[in-house]
Amino acid sequence: MRLFVQHETTYRYDPPARFTTQYIRMTPRQHGNLQVWSWNVSGPRQMTQFVDCFGNTVHVLSVTEAHEEVRLVVKGDVWTQETNGVLPDEPDPFSPMYYANETRLTVADAAIRDFAESFRDAIARDRLAGLHDMMGALHKRVRYRIGATDAASPAADAFAKGEGVCQDHAHIFLSVCRVLGIPGRYISGYFWADAAEGTFDANHAWAEAFVDDLGWVSFDVANCVAATEAHIRVAQGRDYLDAAPVRGLWRGDGTEDLSVSVRVSQGQAQQ
Numbered sequence: 001m002r003l004f005v006q007h008e009t010t011y012r013y014d015p016p017a018r019f020t021t022q023y024i025r026m027t028p029r030q031h032g033n034l035q036v037w038s039w040n041v042s043g044p045r046q047m048t049q050f051v052d053c054f055g056n057t058v059h060v061l062s063v064t065e066a067h068e069e070v071r072l073v074v075k076g077d078v079w080t081q082e083t084n085g086v087l088p089d090e091p092d093p094f095s096p097m098y099y100a101n102e103t104r105l106t107v108a109d110a111a112i113r114d115f116a117e118s119f120r121d122a123i124a125r126d127r128l129a130g131l132h133d134m135m136g137a138l139h140k141r142v143r144y145r146i147g148a149t150d151a152a153s154p155a156a157d158a159f160a161k162g163e164g165v166c167q168d169h170a171h172i173f174l175s176v177c178r179v180l181g182i183p184g185r186y187i188s189g190y191f192w193a194d195a196a197e198g199t200f201d202a203n204h205a206w207a208e209a210f211v212d213d214l215g216w217v218s219f220d221v222a223n224c225v226a227a228t229e230a231h232i233r234v235a236q237g238r239d240y241l242d243a244a245p246v247r248g249l250w251r252g253d254g255t256e257d258l259s260v261s262v263r264v265s266q267g268q269a270q271q
Helices: 096-100 110-117 120-125 127-141 155-161 166-179
Strands: 002-017 019-027 034-042 048-051 057-063 067-080 184-191 202-211 215-219 231-237 246-251 255-267
Touching: 002 019, 002 184, 002 246, 019 034, 019 067, 019 231, 057 067, 067 231, 096 184, 110 127, 110 155, 110 166, 120 127, 127 166, 127 202, 127 215, 155 166, 166 184, 166 202, 184 255, 202 231, 202 255
Parallel strands: none
Antiparallel strands: 002 067, 002 255, 019 057, 019 246, 034 067, 048 057, 184 202, 184 231, 202 215
């Protein structure tokens, strides 16, 4: 499937900020089921680039004079291939068990531990089927609602509220996996929903769990599906903090206002 992405992120400061640094993880890594035909990340200044410890491409933007606005624009053109949620056997800087460790955003409280234990036997019998059953139960239990949480909300808070966004779904899924000793990765990217009722598109997040004999398998709890050719996988890590599209800091005496516009559309296959 050919997909086009246009993603604009704008920060406005009143009064002007004196300094801003942003770390931008918005460039997908080409792999077996994702071919990148063109991809560009631009901002108000030339950016430096490096690859982090998880293999993510990172652009670094620094604005060192007074400024009222920082605008980041991503434009991409990719071709994706359906793999039924199973990731190609691509090298990872870390062994799968590195992703079995709890993080601040995936700490399990008593409620999450009880939920995890209710699926232990099913997952022990058949890890893949058990994880899909767990994803379905989590999808029903935690309703998708924008504004219920924020970027710093841990898994336990969203689970207790019974509502959150795709980031929260991924964190709770990873928290359950780690209670059960299953490696799990956080994935940020994009999703084209093609107007299907009940699905959530554009800027997106989901999880991956390690399944013996298959490797890494994706679980999109918000949409209750394995990742499909409609998913564009961009960055990976232990949780949101490792794979956030934009993280940074600014200095000033006023306030920061954020606006985001994301469009994912389907195109014709390249000849």
